[in-house]
Amino acid sequence: MKVVDLFCGCGGLSLGFQKAGMDVVAGMDNWDDAISVYKQNFTHPVFKVDLMDVETAVRYAEAFQPDIIIGGPPCQDFSSAGKRNENNGRGDLTISYAKIVAAIRPKYFVMENVARIVKTQKLVEAKKIFSETGYGLTETILDASLCGVPQKRKRFVLIGQLGAKNDFIKDCLISNLSEKEMSVAEYFGDRLGLKYYYRHPRSYVRRGIFSIDEPSPTIRGVNRPMPKGYQLHPGDPVNSLDGIRSLTTKERSMIQTFPEYFKFDGTKTNVEQMIGNAVPVNLGTFIAKALLQYDAC
DSSP, X not given: OEEXXXXXXXXXXXXXXXXXXXXXXXXXXXXXXXXXXXXHHOSSOEEEOOTTOXXXXXXXXXXXXXXEEEEOOOOTTTSTTSOOOTTSSTTHHHHHHHHXXXXXXXXXXXXXXXXXXXXXXXXXXXXXXXXXXXXXXXXXXXXXXXXXXXXXXXXXXXXEEETOOTTTTHHHHHHTSOSSOOOHHHHHTXXXXXXXXXXXXXXXXSOOEEEXXXXXXXXXXXOOOOOTTOOOOTTOXXXXXXXXXXXXXXXXXXXXXXXXXXXXXXXXXXXXXXXHHSOOHHHHHHHHHHHHHHHXX
16 A cells, blocks of 8 residues: 655654555655754655645645655654643644645545643644545554554544544454563663663653663653753662663664664754654554554455
């Protein structure tokens, strides 16, 4: 099946669908640095398109006659890391995504976002557009650590099929979940060469030290070193900070299940943000495999 990735970013969802055997034929985004990274890692074209301009986006995407449109509209206006104001402007991109899908009418679509989107009016509006276009909808929140990702990351997934009933693929998604969370150690073995690492907490009432024997906390768009004055938190699984360090940019990308060979270029700030914003590759693969399994039935 041919796939077009809107809001492709650096390509986590695209790569996940490719790994599952899907034919990703094009990507679109409006962030130059992410587009540059995408170009280095994929052979299919990627276009710089302002996806608020629905008419232009439709013209580019429909030329590829996609069977599936995938994408994760920017989530900062919904995210717990943002200001949670869905009317800041970027929330409107969720509506743009729905309008683009409605205009092209692929057999399937997949929309991914932060779990908090379920509390927004933008999602209500988008679902209304999809439903009025004739899509049956399956919505769920997936924990990436149960989908082959060594990271505790909860993401909202909305999958649509033209002419289907609601919840058409939910059983397939749930039945494929792992019975236990994937730890960092399970994914990497001893490649990281560490037992514990620092991840900067949003507040010092939370712990900052984590073990590789548990899933990583959510990879965010910033990567700060451990401050010199960091005091051990009661929840930290260590008695000393000796040898504790933050994860490197490359390690963070690999916890997002990008392969080691995947190239990230740009300023450190932008690369860290790309990695934090990305859909974990293996989460994309999990969703794509469920779609292929369902489509084959």
